[in-house]
Amino acid sequence: MKQPLSKKRKIYEVLMKALMLLAVGLTAALVLFLLVYVIVKGVPNITWELLSTKPSYLTGRIGILPDILNTLYIVIATLVIVLPLGVGAAIYLTEYASNQRIVSIIEYAAEILSGIPSIIYGLVGMLLFSNNMGTCLMAGALTLVIMNLPTIMRTTQESLKTVPRSYREGAFGLGAGKWRVVRTVVLPGCVDGVITGCILSVGRILGESAALLFTAGFAHAVNGIIEGLASPGATLTVALYVYAKEQGEFGVAFAIAAILMVLTILINFATTTVQKKFAKKRS
Amino acid sequence: MNSIISVKDMCLWYGDHQALKNLNVEIPEKSITALIGPSGCGKSTFLKTLNRMNDLIPGVRITGDIRYKGADIFDKEVDVSNLRKEIGMVFQNPNPFPMSIYNNVAYGPRTHGITNKVQLDEIVERALRDAAIWDEVKDRLKKNALGISGGQQQRLCIARALAVQPTVLLMDEPTSALDPISTSRIEELILELKEKYTIVIVTHNMQQAVRVSDYTAFFLLGELVEFGRTEDIFSQPMDKRTEDYITGRFG
Ligand SMILES: Nc1ncnc2c1ncn2[C@@H]1O[C@H](COP(=O)(O)OP(=O)(O)O)[C@@H](O)[C@H]1O
Numbered sequence: 297m298k299q300p301l302s303k304k305r306k307i308y309e310v311l312m313k314a315l316m317l318l319a320v321g322l323t324a325a326l327v328l329f330l331l332v333y334v335i336v337k338g339v340p341n342i343t344w345e346l347l348s349t350k351p352s353y354l355t356g357r358i359g360i361l362p363d364i365l366n367t368l369y370i371v372i373a374t375l376v377i378v379l380p381l382g383v384g385a386a387i388y389l390t391e392y393a394s395n396q397r398i399v400s401i402i403e404y405a406a407e408i409l410s411g412i413p414s415i416i417y418g419l420v421g422m423l424l425f426s427n428n429m430g431t432c433l434m435a436g437a438l439t440l441v442i443m444n445l446p447t448i449m450r451t452t453q454e455s456l457k458t459v460p461r462s463y464r465e466g467a468f469g470l471g472a473g474k475w476r477v478v479r480t481v482v483l484p485g486c487v488d489g490v491i492t493g494c495i496l497s498v499g500r501i502l503g504e505s506a507a508l509l510f511t512a513g514f515a516h517a518v519n520g521i522i523e524g525l526a527s528p529g530a531t532l533t534v535a536l537y538v539y540a541k542e543q544g545e546f547g548v549a550f551a552i553a554a555i556l557m558v559l560t561i562l563i564n565f566a567t568t569t570v571q572k573k574f575a576k577k578r579s
Numbered sequence: 580m581n582s583i584i585s586v587k588d589m590c591l592w593y594g595d596h597q598a599l600k601n602l603n604v605e606i607p608e609k610s611i612t613a614l615i616g617p618s619g620c621g622k623s624t625f626l627k628t629l630n631r632m633n634d635l636i637p638g639v640r641i642t643g644d645i646r647y648k649g650a651d652i653f654d655k656e657v658d659v660s661n662l663r664k665e666i667g668m669v670f671q672n673p674n675p676f677p678m679s680i681y682n683n684v685a686y687g688p689r690t691h692g693i694t695n696k697v698q699l700d701e702i703v704e705r706a707l708r709d710a711a712i713w714d715e716v717k718d719r720l721k722k723n724a725l726g727i728s729g730g731q732q733q734r735l736c737i738a739r740a741l742a743v744q745p746t747v748l749l750m751d752e753p754t755s756a757l758d759p760i761s762t763s764r765i766e767e768l769i770l771e772l773k774e775k776y777t778i779v780i781v782t783h784n785m786q787q788a789v790r791v792s793d794y795t796a797f798f799l800l801g802e803l804v805e806f807g808r809t810e811d812i813f814s815q816p817m818d819k820r821t822e823d824y825i826t827g828r829f830g
């Protein structure tokens with residue numbers, strides 16, 4: 297039944313294929329350009345001094361150690377708060393809640409929450425937290441907690457749903473109570489979801505600027521974690537904004553950009569590794 | 580015969596759908612009772628009612644009376660956890676937990692508060708011996724239970740159920756997912772267990788019912804059509820429907 301394509305048809309086919317190739321090529325080229333551009337402009341500016349000092353107005357030296365520490369503190373504080381909340385909520389919704397309508401309303405709300413522009417979180421965070429506790433990393437972390445709660449909750453929920461019902465039945469059949477079943481049989485089965493959620497959240501926190509501009513401030517002081525969380529401070533992303541926009545220090549900005557870029561790639565890599573590893577374990 | 584579980588006028592609904600209708604039956608102690616009947620007639624539902632596993636399904640409503648050793652199992656005072664310790668369960672598909680063989684068997688005793696290592700070791704060994712799987716796994720107790728064959732997994736699940744020292748063992752088509760060799764091993768095992776336990780087993784396989792059971796209950800469309808000694812049910816059924824079923828005319 298093979299008929300030669302008509303000439304017109306053939307040209308059309310070739311043309312469409314060419315257009316699609318062009319689109320793919322353009323996308324790849326853009327990504328590659330961005331990567332190379334940032335790396336080329338940024339990497340030469342990454343020096344040990346930049347990484348290990350704080351800025352000094354006296355000497356005009358710029359160092360991003362405080363921003364690195366601030367980022368670390370805010371990631372830790374956010375995860376420490378958001379993990380129990382998100383995982384707890386997910387467990388409640390999938391294992392305990394009996395009213396399915398309320399569950400789907402909450403799931404729907406979480407869905408919407410994760411699509412809201414981050415600047416709105418910043419605004420709300422400022423009113424809720426910064427106006428009460430002052431502009432500080434903790435206020436920023438609390439804002440990020442609200443932002444990342446849906447992510448942690450959803451990824452945990454998704455993986456809770458993959459724990460076979462037969463495990464739960466087996467445990468209940470032995471006389472185990474609800475909490476014991478959850479703790480010993482269900483939770484170990486959803487570790488991958490929690491880890492995936494964590495990695496996604498870390499990525500989001502690293503990339504967040506709008507919400508933090510409102511809440512965490514711009515300071516570049518080196519502090520311990522407790523003091524750091526109680527004082528204003530810029531994360532890497534915020535520092536990038538400040539150095540580029542307000543001080544015209546593009547070298548430093550690109551150095552930070554290159555660091556963030558590498559971290560993002562690492563996080564992407566980590567996510568796929570975790571997912572692959574657990575997918576293998578399941579089958 | 581002494582009955583250990585007695586069911587009176589029991590009905591069960593899944594929402595609006597009535598799955599069990601007016602059941603009356605006495606389960607004899609230290610013997611094997613087979614539940615037979617076509618698919619969807621309510622065998623599993625009935626089995627799961629006996630240790631209240633149906634509590635886990637939303638929308639289930641039960642009327643009537645079920646007594647275990649004379650006590651109402653639906654009484655508010657009853658601790659479901661203890662009821663399930665007394666009346667254990669083995670499921671259709673082997674469902675060991677994704678943990679070590681040892682921890683699988685120790686799961687039940689630990690649930691009921693046994694933490695002493697020596698005592699646990701003893702219980703685990705005895706349960707695995709009773710389930711006729713000790714020799715096959717004794718060298719790899721710390722290995723993941725998902726790594727053994729399906730037939731071994733099912734015997735492990737039986738060991739896991741035995742480890743809490745139940746009185747009654749409910750088995751829902753325990754061999755339907757297994758090959759013939761594993762099936763006959765489990766049948767032998769069931770016959771040995773009869774000395775110490777009361778067993779209620781759902782089976783799709785008429786020969787299996789004849790081979791292992793002392794009593795047979797025939798279910799049809801949610802009703803208990805006939806209950807009696809297995810040899811009587813299979814040689815001279817009272818009800819025409821029972822006869823049609825066991826001679827393979829439907830089902
Ligand atoms: N969880 C459930 N929800 C609603 N209906 C159910 C549920 N489980 C079983 N049923 C229904 O109850 C009837 C009996 O099912 P079941 O006890 O599984 O039968 P059997 O084990 O004899 O094959 C069937 O009609 C089935 O569709």
Ligand SMILES: [Mg+2]
Pocket residue numbers: 622623624751
């Ligand atoms: Mg069934």
